[in-house]
Amino acid sequence: MAPRQRFEPGTLAAAIASRAERALREGALVPIPTHAQVVEDDGIPFIVRVVAQLARKREATAGQRAAGTNPFLPYEAALWVADLSDTHVCLLNKFNVVDRHVLLVTRAFEDQEEPLGPADFAALWACLEETGGLGFYNAGEVAGASQRHKHLQIVPLPLGPGAAFPFAARLEGLTAKEGVVVPPGLPFPVALASVEALDSRGPDDAAAALVALYRGLLQRTGVVPGRVPYNLLATRRLLWLLPRTRPEWQGIAVNALAFAGALLVPDEDALARLRAVGPLAVLRAVTPGGEQV
Numbered sequence: 001m002a003p004r005q006r007f008e009p010g011t012l013a014a015a016i017a018s019r020a021e022r023a024l025r026e027g028a029l030v031p032i033p034t035h036a037q038v039v040e041d042d043g044i045p046f047i048v049r050v051v052a053q054l055a056r057k058r059e060a061t062a063g064q065r066a067a068g069t070n071p072f073l074p075y076e077a078a079l080w081v082a083d084l085s086d087t088h089v090c091l092l093n094k095f096n097v098v099d100r101h102v103l104l105v106t107r108a109f110e111d112q113e114e115p116l117g118p119a120d121f122a123a124l125w126a127c128l129e130e131t132g133g134l135g136f137y138n139a140g141e142v143a144g145a146s147q148r149h150k151h152l153q154i155v156p157l158p159l160g161p162g163a164a165f166p167f168a169a170r171l172e173g174l175t176a177k178e179g180v181v182v183p184p185g186l187p188f189p190v191a192l193a194s195v196e197a198l199d200s201r202g203p204d205d206a207a208a209a210l211v212a213l214y215r216g217l218l219q220r221t222g223v224v225p226g227r228v229p230y231n232l233l234a235t236r237r238l239l240w241l242l243p244r245t246r247p248e249w250q251g252i253a254v255n256a257l258a259f260a261g262a263l264l265v266p267d268e269d270a271l272a273r274l275r276a277v278g279p280l281a282v283l284r285a286v287t288p289g290g291e292q293v
Helices: 012-026 054-067 118-131 168-174 203-221 268-277 279-285
Strands: 034-041 044-051 080-083 088-092 102-106 134-139 151-155 191-194 230-234 238-243 262-265
Touching (some): 012 080, 012 088, 034 279, 044 268, 044 279, 088 118, 102 118, 118 134, 118 151, 168 238, 191 203, 203 230, 203 238, 262 268, 268 279
Parallel strands (some): 044 262
Antiparallel strands (some): 034 044, 080 088, 088 102, 134 151, 134 230, 191 238, 230 238
16 A cells, blocks of 8 residues: 655645745755757657756766765755655755756665556655646666656646647547557657546555556566666656667757657757757657667
């Protein structure tokens, strides 16, 4: 059984906003400035953020790895938002590109490549209910994880102008009302499942159903956690998972958000390279069967 949530229901979204404002004033939150561009590919309006100071986060991550430190044990008190359960806490993402980006972190160390369980999905569902955002998980460094301590992530929706996220209409149009499907017609392998039937369930109740769907997604994509890196994404309507083979393409790091339609590039030169081949070709290049572009 998944652990009981601790925060007062209905308060998490406001807590994230107020904590972020305070952490920003105190200097604990270090936003990475970007400017957004829309790059359309096959009718999908990808949101591409061009970063001015991505090196700051990369240097901090490299320093933590070199020192063998874990930023979540202990976590920085100024970044704490809420106790989600006996097993998970909600923290602000210190080097955030998107406002109100939070991490759902295990209290005790668990490896980022370990399978997700009921406690992980209970924490995820509780936060999705409270925020209405987009949840995602980068299972391993090849899938875009920058820390080995297990953490899921939530960003607010919409990701940009228009639909909740650029891939929303395409993916939701391919999803069955029940069960797991592997739809044709996408340039990368992905398994999808609707979770709309869980909308009225609480986190503990929903967690068991989400674990079953997650296992189905793994099976249909041939992913074995710990052996095959993957990305998992979730909204209150949809759950989707895809295997990964490479962490980046020509200096452009690719994490789970790319498969919702949001990419981050380090400079204008990288943006030009991305425009030249198209975002879908980049996603294809970092997944099984992808061609080099």
